[in-house]
Amino acid sequence: xxxxxxxxxxxxxxxxxxxxxxxxxxxxxxxxxxxxxxxxxxxxxxxxxxxxxxxxxxxxxxxxxxxxxxxxxxxxxxxxxxxxxxxxxxxxxxxxxxxxxxxxxxxxxxxxxxxxxxxxxxxxxxxxxxxxxxxxxxxxxxxxxxxxxxxxxxxxxxxxxxxxxxxxxxxxxxxxxxxxxxxxxxxxxxxxxxxxxxxxxxxxxxxxxxxxxxxxxxxxxxxxxxxxxxxxxxxxxxxxxxxxxxxxxxxxxxxxxxxxxxxxxxxxxxxxxxxxxxxxxxxxxxxxxxxxxxxxxxxxxxxxxxxxxxxxxxxxxxxxxxxxxxxxxxxxxxxxxxxxxxxxxxxxxxxxxxxxxxxxxxxxxxxxxxxxxxxxxxxxxxxxxxxxxxxxxxxxxx
Amino acid sequence: xxxxxxxxxxxxxxxxxxxxxxxxxxxxxxxxxxxxxxxxxxxxxxxxxxxxxxxxxxxxxxxxxxxxxxxxxxxxxxxxxxxxxxxxxxxxxxxxxxxxxxxxxxxxxxxxxxxxxxxxxxxxxxxxxxxxxxxxxxxxxxxxxxxxxxxxxxxxxxxxxxxxxxxxxxxxxxxxxxxxxxxxxxxxxxxxxxxxxxxxxxxxxxxxxxxxxxxxxxxxxxxxxxxxxxxxxxxxxxxxxxxxxxxxxxxx
Numbered sequence: 001x002x003x004x005x006x007x008x009x010x011x012x013x014x015x016x017x018x019x020x021x022x023x024x025x026x027x028x029x030x031x032x033x034x035x036x037x038x039x040x041x042x043x044x045x046x047x048x049x050x051x052x053x054x055x056x057x058x059x060x061x062x063x064x065x066x067x068x069x070x071x072x073x074x075x076x077x078x079x080x081x082x083x084x085x086x087x088x089x090x091x092x093x094x095x096x097x098x099x100x101x102x103x104x105x106x107x108x109x110x111x112x113x114x115x116x117x118x119x120x121x122x123x124x125x126x127x128x129x130x131x132x133x134x135x136x137x138x139x140x141x142x143x144x145x146x147x148x149x150x151x152x153x154x155x156x157x158x159x160x161x162x163x164x165x166x167x168x169x170x171x172x173x174x175x176x177x178x179x180x181x182x183x184x185x186x187x188x189x190x191x192x193x194x195x196x197x198x199x200x201x202x203x204x205x206x207x208x209x210x211x212x213x214x215x216x217x218x219x220x221x222x223x224x225x226x227x228x229x230x231x232x233x234x235x236x237x238x239x240x241x242x243x244x245x246x247x248x249x250x251x252x253x254x255x256x257x258x259x260x261x262x263x264x265x266x267x268x269x270x271x272x273x274x275x276x277x278x279x280x281x282x283x284x285x286x287x288x289x290x291x292x293x294x295x296x297x298x299x300x301x302x303x304x305x306x307x308x309x310x311x312x313x314x315x316x317x318x319x320x321x322x323x324x325x326x327x328x329x330x331x332x333x334x335x336x337x338x339x340x341x342x343x344x345x346x347x348x349x350x351x352x353x354x355x356x357x358x359x360x361x362x363x364x365x366x367x368x369x370x371x372x373x374x375x376x377x378x379x380x381x382x383x384x385x386x387x388x389x390x391x392x393x394x395x396x397x398x
Numbered sequence: 399x400x401x402x403x404x405x406x407x408x409x410x411x412x413x414x415x416x417x418x419x420x421x422x423x424x425x426x427x428x429x430x431x432x433x434x435x436x437x438x439x440x441x442x443x444x445x446x447x448x449x450x451x452x453x454x455x456x457x458x459x460x461x462x463x464x465x466x467x468x469x470x471x472x473x474x475x476x477x478x479x480x481x482x483x484x485x486x487x488x489x490x491x492x493x494x495x496x497x498x499x500x501x502x503x504x505x506x507x508x509x510x511x512x513x514x515x516x517x518x519x520x521x522x523x524x525x526x527x528x529x530x531x532x533x534x535x536x537x538x539x540x541x542x543x544x545x546x547x548x549x550x551x552x553x554x555x556x557x558x559x560x561x562x563x564x565x566x567x568x569x570x571x572x573x574x575x576x577x578x579x580x581x582x583x584x585x586x587x588x589x590x591x592x593x594x595x596x597x598x599x600x601x602x603x604x605x606x607x608x609x610x611x612x613x614x615x616x617x618x619x620x621x622x623x624x625x626x627x628x629x630x631x632x633x634x635x636x637x638x639x640x641x642x643x644x645x646x647x648x649x650x
Contacts, residue, residue, distance in 0.1 A: 305449055306487035306553070310560055311477025311504025319512050320500050324491045 068369030072377050074196045078189040082132055083182040084111035090172050093119045100125075109161075113179055120171045126181055127164050131157040135183045139165060142178035149180060157183060195371045199356060199378050206355035207382070209273050209348070210341035213280025214334065220285050222330075224250075225292030226318070231304075232296060247293070253286025258344050262353040276353025280341050288337050295329040296322060332394045339390040346379045399424050400446070400564060400596065405455035407441050407620075415441040417620040419455070423613075425563075426594045428587065430607040430628070433617035434640060439600040442617065443566045446598070447479045448472060459564070477504025480557025480595070482586075484569040486549040490542035494533070494552050497541050498524040501559025520559075527555040531585055547578035554585050565589060567599040571606065579603075583610050604631065 086103040100114035109130035118124050126139055135157050140149035155165040163181065192200075226232055228246035233239035261279035269275050303321040312320070349357020356375055363372035400423040407416040415438045423429055431439045444450035446457055448464065457464040464475055480501075488497045502520050503511055510516065516524075528534040531551035536544060541552060550570060557565055567586060571579035587610055590597045601607050607614055608628045616624030616639045624639060 300485075300487075302483060302485050302487035303489050306481065306483060306556075307489075307500055307503065309447055309449060309476055309479070309481040309566075310501050310556070311473040311475070312500070313473065313503075313508055316503045316508060316511055320489055320492075320503070324489050328491075 065369050069373035069376060071370055072196075072373035073193050073368075073370040074374050074377070075190045076193050078187045078191045080185050080187045081182055082109060082185075083180060084109055084128070086111050086113045086179045087116075087176050088113055088124065088169075088179050089117045089176045090169060090174050091117045091119055092174050093121070095119055097122065111179075111181055118169050120169050122169055123166045124169050124179075125164070125166045126179065127162070128181070129162050131161050131163050132183050132185060133157055133159050133161045135185055137163060137165075137181055137183045139167065140178075140180040140182070141170070141172075142180060143172075145178075149178075152179075193374075195374050196378075198359065199375050202349075202356040202359050202375075203378050203382055205273060206345045206349065206357070207342060209276050209353070209355050210280065210338060210345040212277045213345070214284055214338045214341050216277065217281045217284035217288055217337075218334065220281075221288045221292055224285070225289050225296060226322075228289055228293035229296035231299070231301065232318070232322070246289070250286045250289040250293070253282055254290060255286070256283070258283045258348055259351050262348045262351050266352040271352040271354070273354030276345060276348035276355060279348055279353060280344055283344070284337055284341060287340075288333060291333040291337075292326070292330060295326050295333065298329075299325040328397050332397050335390045335394050335397075339386050342386045343383050346383070399458075399460060400598075401456075401458040402446070403456045403458070405442070405445055405457065406453050407438075407445055407450060408453045415620050416445065416452070416455075419617075419620070419622050421615060421622060421625070423596060423598065425596055426590070428590045428597045428610060428612045429599070429615060430611035430613070431598065431600045431615045431617060432602075432604065432607055432639065437617040438620035439617055440568050441620075443481070443568050443598060443600060446564075446566060447476050447481060449481075473504060477560055478563050480560050480562035480565040482550065482553045482557060482565070482567045482570050484572045486546070486553050486573075488541040488549055488552055488556075490540070492541060493537065494528065494539055494541055494544065495521070495524055495537040497552050498528055498537075498555045498559055501556035504560065524555070524559060527558040528552075530558065531555050545578075546574050547581055550574065550582045551585060554582075554589070558589070562595055564596045564598070567597060569600045569602060572602055579606065580609075586610070604636065607631075 084103050084105065086101055088101070095117065097115035097119070098117050100112055101116040103111040103113070109128055111126065111128040114125040114127065131137060136154055137157050138154045139152040141152050142149045150170075152167045153165070155163070157163050224246055227242050228250060230243055233243035258279050261282050262275055265275040265278040265282075266272075269278065299322060303325065304317055307317045307321040345353070345355050346357045346360075349355040349359070350361050352358070356379060360372060360375040360379075363369075363375060402419060402421050402423075405416050405419040406414070408414050417438075419438075419442065431442065433439050441450055445452045446459075446464070448457075448467075452465055455465070459475060459479075462475070464472070467475055489500070496514070499516050499520060502516070502524075506517065506520060525534055525537060528537055531554050533544075533548055533551055533555075536548065536552075541549060544552065553570075565586070570586065571582050574582060583606060586597060586599065589595050599610070608631070611628040614624070614626045614628045614631065615622060616626065618639060624635070626635070
């Protein structure tokens with residue numbers, strides 16, 4: 001009668017009688033389940049080739065990789081570089097050498113290359129004035145713009161700032177090549193390395209990849225999620241058909257791994273960020289659609305009744321009774337998805353989706369573990385930061 | 399005048415919530431419906447504006463068959479029937495004013511209302527209705543910052559926007575404390591007396607029924623078991639409606 005006291009006019013309902021199995025039967029059932037689980041794990045151990053000795057004896061192989069990863073190629077001591085670049089034309093053997101070429105930058109050193117046309121095997125002189133006195137200089141030959149320079153030797157700048165160095169032209173095909181002379185001196189401070197700069201740029205690309213993937217997915221998901229909500233679509237036979245179709249589509253899109261979608265998209269639009277964006281869009285439509293639809297299904301039906309009772313049209317009911325209830329949930333889910341998509345964007349790069357994952361695979365394939373370490377650290381830092389940021393924002397919203 | 403003929407509702411799970419219920423309610427009457435939980439009170443109210451679709455029977459509002467109305471006509475009829483609920487059913491995250499304005503959705507243009515633009519005279523009317531229920535100063539607050547009693551008054555102002563002929567009140571004070579309950583019931587009574595709006599109100603508490611009703615309908619198992627003068631309900635009558643258990647509890 002305690003219940004009835006609290007709510008005077010309600011007749012207390014007797015608790016439904018549920019037949020519980022006897023304690024013996026329950027105990028045997030528990031034992032059977034535990035034995036089945038144990039058997040599954042024994043079989044699993046064999047099928048997945050779990051080999052603890054291999055792990056134990058193989059661990060030392062990891063040592064230098066881990067050591068390299070822990071020393072990422074991120075910062076270096078700052079240096080001042082004085083550099084001048086000129087051109088030289090390599091000509092066929094036997095062609096007479098001619099004149100010289102003078103390069104002078106305003107405020108920079110003077111570089112004179114003699115001769116301007118030279119045959120392989122002949123000496124080439126690099127001379128000039130205005131170089132940092134007494135420092136070590138290095139000359140480079142550059143096959144083409146962007147290519148790695150080939151060192152042509154190191155030499156010392158004279159105390160009066162002049163240089164005078166000669167080297168033998170290698171057996172390169174006749175063409176015009178670059179000549180670079182540079183003097184590098186240590187300076188105070190540290191600067192980011194080229195690797196870090198590149199990784200940062202690609203990390204930004206990755207973040208935008210996640211943003212575009214999420215936002216483009218939203219365009220499709222927002223309207224579709226209403227079609228996938230049972231409480232809005234359950235009214236008629238057609239509505240239920242649309243509901244099931246939408247839900248099945250969401251589940252299909254969601255169940256295909258992003259890595260697989262990227263591979264397909266890379267075939268369609270080529271390797272690069274766009275393929276990554278498309279893959280994330282496809283996956284996010286499925287994942288967000290399911291979350292959104294369930295958010296709509298979880299809303300309080302009271303306001304829907306109340307707004308419908310005023311004689312409002314269905315769209316007005318959605319606008320006033322559904323949307324205000326789901327907006328905070330939608331925002332929260334979207335932020336969560338953005339967070340996941342940042343992580344996924346780093347993965348899509350591994351299979352040709354652009355961004356930082358792309359360069360990371362290159363580093364790993366070239367066994368450049370210090371550089372790989374840079375990318376991995378950057379991913380870890382950014383993903384963690386986004387994770388915290390998204391959690392903090394979501395807490396504010398709900 | 400509201401005429402209900404042989405109203406029956408059987409839910410898909412087989413529950414017979416209403417069974418051949420017939421009643422006629424003249425204009426301007428304050429009718430209280432009492433009965434146990436599950437006696438069909440809520441279903442009865444919802445069948446009148448067809449938030450619940452009746453299985454059979456007819457509902458005539460001023461001679462027009464509500465149960466036969468098409469969807470457009472049904473919306474027009476609904477816009478003339480106000481409804482308030484036990485849980486108030488306001489849009490929690492919107493302002494009090496917007497909540498009141500939603501009462502005009504049945505009669506305003508669709509395009510403007512979808513982007514939240516309301517005609518100036520409707521806004522003025524909404525403020526006047528808030529004034530009537532004594533909370534005009536809360537117009538710009540979010541609805542969920544108000545107390546339960548205030549929220550129910552917002553819901554009353556929302557129904558006033560409909561200029562209703564009939565007000566359905568589904569246990570409007572079941573979530574409120576006794577003092578607040580009377581305050582809310584007095585506003586319902588005021589609407590009934592001043593505007594001549596017919597009120598059909600489900601209530602749990604007999605004391606409230608005696609105080610506000612002109613007529614009491616008693617439901618039991620989906621059937622009308624009493625059509626009573628509120629002051630004529632003595633203990634014997636009460637036991638008939640609720641059964642022995644409830645009487646014992648009432649005595650305590």
